[in-house]
Amino acid sequence: xxxxxxxxxxxxxxxxxxxxxxxxxxxxxxxxxxxxxxxxxxxxxxxxxxxxxxxxxxxxxxxxxxxxxxxxxxxxxxxxxxxxxxxxxxxxxxxxxxxxxxxxxxxxxxxxxxxxxxxxxxxxxxxx
Numbered sequence: 001x002x003x004x005x006x007x008x009x010x011x012x013x014x015x016x017x018x019x020x021x022x023x024x025x026x027x028x029x030x031x032x033x034x035x036x037x038x039x040x041x042x043x044x045x046x047x048x049x050x051x052x053x054x055x056x057x058x059x060x061x062x063x064x065x066x067x068x069x070x071x072x073x074x075x076x077x078x079x080x081x082x083x084x085x086x087x088x089x090x091x092x093x094x095x096x097x098x099x100x101x102x103x104x105x106x107x108x109x110x111x112x113x114x115x116x117x118x119x120x121x122x123x124x125x126x127x128x
Contacts (some may be wrong), residue, residue, distance in 0.1 A: 026113055052105035059102060060119055067123035076127045089115045 045053060066079045090099040090106065091113045105111055
């Protein structure tokens with residue numbers, strides 16, 4: 001799964017540069033339609049904090065997209081259960097491909113496992 005960033009997009013797949021070409025952000029079509037002012041507010045943060053907030057926000061968006069998708073309930077529940085397992089593995093020191101980018105914000109900001117699991121719990125309520 002490709003990680004997503006923030007930016008003002010005019011069309012799906014548009015790459016924009018925030019400060020330099022090295023910081024170009026590519027948003028897939030599923031993210032461009034849901035870009036929020038909340039996400040745009042992160043653009044004023046220093047690059048390192050913005051990167052870490054981007055990773056956390058992306059996690060939230062991905063699990064929300066799973067919960068809100070039109071797919072069968074059992075598939076959505078299974079996808080959220082997979083994220084729950086991945087978060088557990090991250091906190092045991094074995095990040096998955098999906099959670100590897102979360103390792104830095106978890107370490108740098110002391111994010112707690114229960115906070116991630118609470119986000120997933122909330123998304124599971126949307127599936128029911």
